[in-house]
Amino acid sequence: MGNAVRELREAAGISQGELARRSGVAQPNIAAYESGRRNASRGMLDRLRAAARPLPHVVLASRAQELRELAGRYGFSNVRVFGSAARGTDGPGSDLDILVTRPEGIGLLTVAAFAAAASELLGVEVDVVTDGGLRADHEILTTAVAV
Numbered sequence: 001m002g003n004a005v006r007e008l009r010e011a012a013g014i015s016q017g018e019l020a021r022r023s024g025v026a027q028p029n030i031a032a033y034e035s036g037r038r039n040a041s042r043g044m045l046d047r048l049r050a051a052a053r054p055l056p057h058v059v060l061a062s063r064a065q066e067l068r069e070l071a072g073r074y075g076f077s078n079v080r081v082f083g084s085a086a087r088g089t090d091g092p093g094s095d096l097d098i099l100v101t102r103p104e105g106i107g108l109l110t111v112a113a114f115a116a117a118a119s120e121l122l123g124v125e126v127d128v129v130t131d132g133g134l135r136a137d138h139e140i141l142t143t144a145v146a147v
Contacts, residue, residue: 005033005040005048012052022092023051056096056124057085063122064147067098070121074114076100078131080144087143095125099144102130 009019009030016034020027025048032038033048040048060067060081071079083097084090098118102111111128118126134141 003034003036004045005030008045008049008052009034012054014052019048019051023048025051051092053092054123055085055092056090056094056122057081057088059122059124060085060096060147066121067118067147070117071100071114074110074117075103075106076114076130077103079147081147082129082140082144086145095127096122097140098126098128098147099131099140100128102132 009016012019014022016027016030019025020030023030025044029038030048033040033044068079071077078099078101080099081097082099084094085096090096096118098115100114111130115126115128118128129140131141
């Protein structure tokens, strides 16, 4: 079981300290699981797996160009991010909130298909909002940042 903890941490590309911070498990305990001095229960492994999931803002930073290209294939432009990923307060279970400009003639089914394709591309849940119906002073519009 110790190797499983090391493998999930290394696959996530994070340190023991980062896994400890995200999971709330003390770093010495993570080291003990990795060395085999302690055995991680199934529940603990599930907790550590959840904590090792990618942070949406990190994934977005590495794949922003691909997301913009994907949005363009669906007819969307002006791709922005808002919410916790824009603030850098997202966690391993957070979704990615995307704001796009939707031209006339593109319906909600296309928005849903783009959200699903973006989720698959990035490996995190993606919610898509279109800016057409938002007031100019709406919080989403005022806090969204370009991708």
